[in-house]
Amino acid sequence: xxTSLTRLRTVLGARTSRRVISALSSPAAGAVAWxxxxxxxISRWIGVVSVLPVLAVLGMTVGTGLPGFPGVVMPLWLVVxxxxxxxxxxxxxx
Numbered sequence: 449x450x451t452s453l454t455r456l457r458t459v460l461g462a463r464t465s466r467r468v469i470s471a472l473s474s475p476a477a478g479a480v481a482w483x484x485x486x487x488x489x490i491s492r493w494i495g496v497v498s499v500l501p502v503l504a505v506l507g508m509t510v511g512t513g514l515p516g517f518p519g520v521v522m523p524l525w526l527v528v529x530x531x532x533x534x535x536x537x538x539x540x541x542x
Contacts, residue, residue, distance in 0.1 A: 473522035474505045480529060489540040494532045501525045 477498045484495025501521040508517040533541055 473526065474502055474518050477522070477525055477529075478502050483540070490538045491532065491536050494529055494536070494538070497528055497532070498525065 480490060481495045481498035481502065484490040484492055484498065501518075501524075504521055505518050508514050532538075
């Protein structure tokens with residue numbers, strides 16, 4: 449584990465740092481969606497799959513203020529996107 453992550457856990461506590469780390473996945477999903485739908489460097493279906501959790505997290509945050517929702521949605525997105533990039537034929541992985 450990196451020292452900055454260890455410091456973050458020490459300062460904020462383990463539960464809060466998990467929330468912060470899972471919240472960082474939402475911008476990553478947005479970036480993957482941009483690469484797929486706008487730049488066409490990743491398969492389009494991965495972009496569509498990436499837009500859904502971004503909209504879900506944004507809707508839940510704005511609608512209810514629930515801070516831990518990315519931790520529910522993003523692990524599934526990470527598995528689907530990782531398998532899609534590893535096994536698919538995206539131009540970025542050739």
